[in-house]
Amino acid sequence: MQILLAEDDNDIRLILKATIENLGHVCLTAEDGIKAWGIYQAKGADVVISDWLMPGMNGLELCKLIREYSNSQGLTRTKVSLPGHVYTYFIFLTALDDSAHLQEGIEAGADDYLTKPLKIQELTFRLRVAARIMGLYQKMTGQAYELERLNANLSLEVRRDALTGLHNRLRLTEDLETIKASLKRYGQPSYAAIMMDIDNFKQFNDTYGHQAGDEALKITAQQLLANIRKEDTAYRYGGEEFLIILPHQSGQKALRVAEKLRQIIERLQISHPQNLPSGILTISTGVAELTPNNPWTLEEWLDAADQALYQAKQTGRNRTSLYR
Template identity: 45%
Template sequence: MKVLIAEDDTVTRRILQLGLNRLGHECLPTSDGREAWETFLEDPDIEVVISDRMMPGMDGIELCCRVRRTPRESYTYFIFITALSERDELLEGFEAGADDYLTKPLDQQQLRARLLTASRVTELHGRLYEQKRQLERLNRELWASARQDPLTRLGNRLRLREDLDHLLSNVDRYGHGYCAMLCDIDNFKDYNDYYGHLAGDKVLQRVGDTIASSLRRGDRAYRYGGEEFLITLPEQTLETAATVAERLRKSVENLGIVHEARDGQKLVTISIGLSELNPQSDKSAENMLREADQALYEAKRRGKNCIMVSSVHRL
């Protein structure tokens, strides 16, 4: 282990250093509390601190309190050195956060026993910390998977509801506007009936990947339901969002996925409905989504593979 010594008495410090080296530990000797504190801050690998209680500048109690207040990934085992006459004052040291103590004159067997205990305690804390990290990682993964569509890896309805609340707060607080883009794969039921659901799932995945690759920073995409996808576009007007929508429409068409069950164009395409929510309007997110859905319906009615905005002007 790496052991920091804080001891102003030269003889005691030297005895400790020799004993630690003999036991195979790495030793960092310092001559007072302030030097020990600076060394502790500079070296995150220190596992044990052995400190005299009374030192000039910064005493051992203050050093122990500072060590305990300093967050670290690993636990630091703190041992006080005390004279037999000072044993009644040990309680103050333990209240400050000390784990153990050594008495003067120093004994090699006593030192070895204290360090064996320190090794077990720090190892236990290390295992607990690693378990905590793994648990936190699993919790993050569970949180993310609960908000992700398993097929397309886009956000699901739960994530959409949470993100809409955040976007609405930005509209109210900062005056930010945004657009919604509702996309639907044209004649998808016919594709499923003709090619089978496994092939249909692959189409959903490819369209989802195409949508994900088209997003700017801040944009969010969700599987809205079935073959429908929703994209939120912060800081966009209907005009600029229409440019994004047209680029996405072409990207899906350019995938070249054959759709033999479809009349006319024998490719998989999407239709898109656009709507806008800005600080000047008093409509809700639900109204915005309803307008996007109505625009999408109009795009379907007008021949599919096209874009409509909520004002029902074809683009």
């Protein structure tokens, strides 16, 4: 363990340092509470052994500061990260062997105490107890962080489509709520929605089987992710249907993005004999823009994109259409 020793008596400090190091621990030393506090902030400690009476800052004040610091560090570590010195085992070293002082120390956050004159065997026992408790604490902390990490990963997984890796309808619902709040707070910047669908996908599945169909969905999703901006978000909307939301993008610009994506899928030249006249796998896309002058609700906006997609399908498929 790393032990910080705060003791203003030089002889006692040297003896304790040698004893602690002989027991196999690292020992940092300070001759008063102020220096001990600086060392603790810079290097941390598993255990602090502090004299009660010291110039500048006494042991009680040091203990309170360390507890406040530990608590604040614990709060900042609520997101997944590597555990650090969130908790420190605190031992008072004092000649004040009376219940009033001991109670005051415990209430300040101390875990144990040693009385002067100090017996080496007593120090050894106290450090063994500290090592056992800190070991249990670190194990518990590690398990808590691992659980938090797993929960964070699970939270991401339930918002992703398992097959394509795109965001799913649950994530879309949450994102629409975020957009709604943003529109209410900041007004309506331009948003564009691209709704797209693989042409004659049922026939593709019937011809090649569901495994090939799944592969086609994954390839399409990969191309979407590779060819949109970081601020754009792609979703698997359902079956063979995909949705892309583009913030701060006009309908005309989104139309160009949709056309680019259509051409990219077409150039893959994936065989699909039932998809005439091309005989290859293609997509149709519909685009709708949400602007300050447009009174649509978010649901109506997505429905408009879906209607534009339907228009593209009705006019021959493998097309891009803008809702007007």
